[in-house]
Amino acid sequence: MQLKTLRYAIDDTPAGPVGTITFDEQGSPVNTMCAQWQDDLAAVTEQVVKDKERLKGLVLASAKTTFFAGADLKGVMRMQASDAPQVFAEIERVKRCFRTLETLGIPVVACINGSALGGGMETALVGHHRIAVDDPKLQLGLPELTLGLIPGATGITKFTRLLGLMGAQPYVMESKLFGPREALEIGIVHELVESDGDLRPRALAWIAGHPQAQHPWDAKDYKMPGGTPASPQVAGALVVAPAMLKAKTRGRYPAPEAALAAMVEGAQVDYDTATRIESRYLAGLMASPVAKNMINTFFFNLNAIKAGQSRPKDVPRYKPQKVGILGAGMMGAGIAYAQASRGIATVLKDVSAEKAEQGRAYSAKVTQPRVDKGRMSAADQQALLARITPTASAADLKGCELIIEAVFEQRELKAKVTQEAEPMLAHTPEFSGFFASNTSTLPISGLAEASARPQKFVGIHFFSPVDKMKLVEIIRGKQTDDETVARAYDYVLALGKLPIVVNDSRGFYTSRTFGTYVMEGAAMLGEGIPAAVIENAAVQAGLPVGPLAVLDETALSLSVHVIDQTRADVAAEGKTYTATPGELLVERMVKELGRNGRAAGGGFYDYPAGEKKRLWPELKALFEKPGAEWRVQDIQDRLLYRQSVETARCLAEGVLTSVHDANVGSIFGIGFPAWTGGAMQFIYGTGVEAFCKRADELAAAHGAEFALDTQAREAIARHQPRY
CATH class of the missing domain: 3.90.226.10 (2-enoyl-CoA Hydratase; Chain A, domain 1)
Known part of the structure; x- marks a missing residue:
């Protein structure tokens, strides 16, 4: 039969x-x-x-x-x-x-x-x-x-x-x-x-x-x-x-x-x-709509990424053998662990051998609980650590196929370490090494100006903590060639992580969109909405952490540094940068009130020793307005729609080139709620007409940040998936 x-x-x-x-x-x-x-x-x-x-x-x-x-x-x-x-x-x-x-x-x-x-x-x-x-x-x-x-x-x-x-x-x-x-x-x-x-x-x-x-x-x-x-x-x-x-x-x-x-x-x-x-x-x-949202992203979109749909075609596959890392701080140490745990020989360089060794020690710290519980043998742990070579000498980077700089977000410093390390890359008739920056906000095309071979310069943006976060954002600069993007893609897959590919832009996709979330939360605080209401509404919407808590964790002072750098960059272009209400409030927190974030002792929250964090009591007197009107649904819509609108703009501008990169990037990179299927699927799951109508309402009530122009509306329609 x-x-x-x-x-x-x-x-x-x-x-x-x-x-x-x-x-x-x-x-x-x-x-x-x-x-x-x-x-x-x-x-x-x-x-x-x-x-x-x-x-x-x-x-x-x-x-x-x-x-x-x-x-x-x-x-x-x-x-x-x-x-x-x-x-x-x-x-x-x-x-x-x-x-x-x-x-x-x-x-x-x-x-x-x-x-x-x-x-x-x-x-x-x-x-x-x-x-x-x-x-x-x-x-x-x-x-x-x-x-x-x-x-x-x-x-x-x-x-x-x-x-x-x-x-x-x-x-x-x-x-x-x-x-x-x-x-x-x-x-x-x-x-x-x-x-x-x-x-x-x-x-x-x-x-x-x-x-x-x-x-x-x-x-x-x-x-x-x-x-x-x-x-x-x-x-x-x-x-x-x-x-x-x-x-x-x-x-x-x-x-x-x-x-x-x-x-x-x-x-x-x-x-x-x-x-x-x-x-x-x-x-x-x-x-149900939730099932369709989740199937779309966690099956079809994830499979598209694993199948390499965003990877340039006709480029031979690359399997990393030896990779160098500049900077043994939190990010560099995390990348070193991710590589060594996948069998990749790693050279971890910092300004001193002592700092480089401290970076290698992070891998021991991460693996020790598994050894203690019998999930990893001591011999396997030692083999992993042996794959990481800590050093203060650039000469030890010689022969690396890829070198990734993971130093502080400062252009001059990144340029210096790039020029020092780039000559050490492997260069043979069969293989030409490539260089990457782990920057989260600085445009790759600008950083590539320090490179002798900008076509072999790419952004590889890891998320913290590297050992837990699966997403990696690959950023193509204006001169980055297909071979380099494809090799970066293969490198990320070799780490067991999820690569998305975006084109160069300030903040790229994830940092740019993530910024809209936290700054919308800060803006609502400035409007007089109680901080506890904002934070709880966000969590109830399915976001992992409220926007004010996230700002504290990532450091308000870092946000101000990014705002200052953006002002300077825009001024260098002969333009004037207009800060958003949320950005102005964060600047006030740092520059007037001395609240720099969790690492500095406190920001929107206080962190008493041995106790749970709690909202800074002064927020009530400084910002809360008893007559302010708010609804939980409006707060949640503002937080979700603001990110989806920005994602649609990224798609329209060509920063994003696919819906699957947008959805996977928003969930795994910035914590967009999984029940929505991601920032673009949230639009399609809501219904394009209904989403645009609600975005128009939010724009009328809360500002042009929610407005969808013709280009964004066309991008939404053009990329709508068909099954």
């Missing part, structure tokens, strides 16, 4: 006739639960039922390098809220097929030859016996919550019944992925084999030895591991779980709440009722 997404055949084996369903979606590198697959699954299930009397077993296999990829996410992107009833019916149809196959009274074996995630994992769970190839690269799990969905094709019900409510929690609620060995330990997989070729023989052997099979929950004596919600220990944990979840999601992410509800409700009823509960929750989520 040959269908478009699978085939079915019966073979004579020592155990007798055994049916094999092989998933093989034509024209696709992976198997998905597309509409055609749903039809084909129904057809093959009907045929298996007809063949039941002569079958001794059934094998589920894949013709792809992965077992099964899961749901058809492009189909989800096209759904509307009105589609929920139809979606529910489709989910239930798939589950009826699953249930029919696993209750035939014959053994069913899933042969997992490659990764099985989401719907793929749920498909594998149809098997009473699950065999996987013992390959550490093979990934299993239920990552649906990361896309705003839930494992609603039996994943929640089966994981809960296999592992118990508490045991299933990390895999369902935290989307924890795992390899074959862990799968074997927890009972999701029953057997491991060395290679693909061993899967079918082992499956047939198991079928021969188990002529009848059923899932544990179908046995009369089944008891849920750890107890049901009625057991005292589980009940005690469930009392606080919803409150803890709400505190974490702020009510912006419906999927975790739906997953918890489906787990608990399903644990109190029979299996079939539990799976219907799952279906109801999943259908609602699949038709």
Whole structure:
């Protein structure tokens, strides 16, 4: 039986006739639960039922390098809220097929030859016996919550019944992925084999030895591991779980709440009722805007970046071997660790050997907790440290393929270290080294003026702390060539991080847009809105930290330094820079009130020793106006819309060249709320017409910073994704 997404055949084996369903979606590198697959699954299930009397077993296999990829996410992107009833019916149809196959009274074996995630994992769970190839690269799990969905094709019900409510929690609620060995330990997989070729023989052997099979929950004596919600220990944990979840999601992410509800409700009823509960929750989520926002960015946009869509084409791939870093401070030390942890030989230079050694010590500090917990051996830690060569001599940089300067944000200093180190770059007929600046605000084209080869000069902007932040912004200067941008892209991927590519501009994309967020918060304080209201409204909107707290952490004095530098640069162009209300307030905090930020003892917040930080009491008297009118929704709109408007301007000006760079950059670089899908997806998720209308209202009420000109509106329309 040959269908478009699978085939079915019966073979004579020592155990007798055994049916094999092989998933093989034509024209696709992976198997998905597309509409055609749903039809084909129904057809093959009907045929298996007809063949039941002569079958001794059934094998589920894949013709792809992965077992099964899961749901058809492009189909989800096209759904509307009105589609929920139809979606529910489709989910239930798939589950009826699953249930029919696993209750035939014959053994069913899933042969997992490659990764099985989401719907793929749920498909594998149809098997009473699950065999996987013992390959550490093979990934299993239920990552649906990361896309705003839930494992609603039996994943929640089966994981809960296999592992118990508490045991299933990390895999369902935290989307924890795992390899074959862990799968074997927890009972999701029953057997491991060395290679693909061993899967079918082992499956047939198991079928021969188990002529009848059923899932544990179908046995009369089944008891849920750890107890049901009625057991005292589980009940005690469930009392606080919803409150803890709400505190974490702020009510912006419906999927975790739906997953918890489906787990608990399903644990109190029979299996079939539990799976219907799952279906109801999943259908609602699949038709929701949050799911579409998150799927757009965390699947399609992230895959676009990993596939190199922003990387210049026709440039050979580059694998970094030896990279130099100038400056062993917080950023330089962090970059050194990121490189050494990925096997890259690193030369870490500072003005003295002592400072360079202090920078290397950061890697020991970062890795020591892992050594203490047994997650890293002492030998591996020493090997990592040995890859970092601390030095005060520029001569030790000789032969580096790439040198990155990570010194203080001062043009003269950056020019000096560039000219000192650049001659040390590797230069052969086969390979010409390149130079990068880790600046966060200074235009790359200006910094490249100090370079003897500006075409080989690029911006590589890391975020702090480097060991935790995944985003890296690559900035193309006016003279930077394609080869250099492509190599910078490959270097960032080699670190296991996410590169976005932008064109040169003051503040580039991330710093420029991040500045609008914090300065809008400062502006609202200047209007008389209470600081606590601004901070709490921001967090409730899904932003990780309020704008005033962020200004403190990054240093108000640094913001003033950037403002002063901008004034000077604009003046050098013969123009006058007009500071925004937020910038003027920050300047007052620093220059009049002496509040420079957390590192200097205090800014918008006080930081008492041994206590939690608290808002500086003087803010109330200095800025708060009892008669000031405000609404939480307006505050949240100002903070979110201001960033999205600036992002649209960056797209219109060519600073950004793709929506995927904008969305990924805004979430991973500046903390734009994940539920929106990013700064551009926030526009598309809101609806272009509705967004523009609200932006016009905000511009009329709060200033031209919210205004969208014709160029920005055209860019929004031109880049709107189609699915």
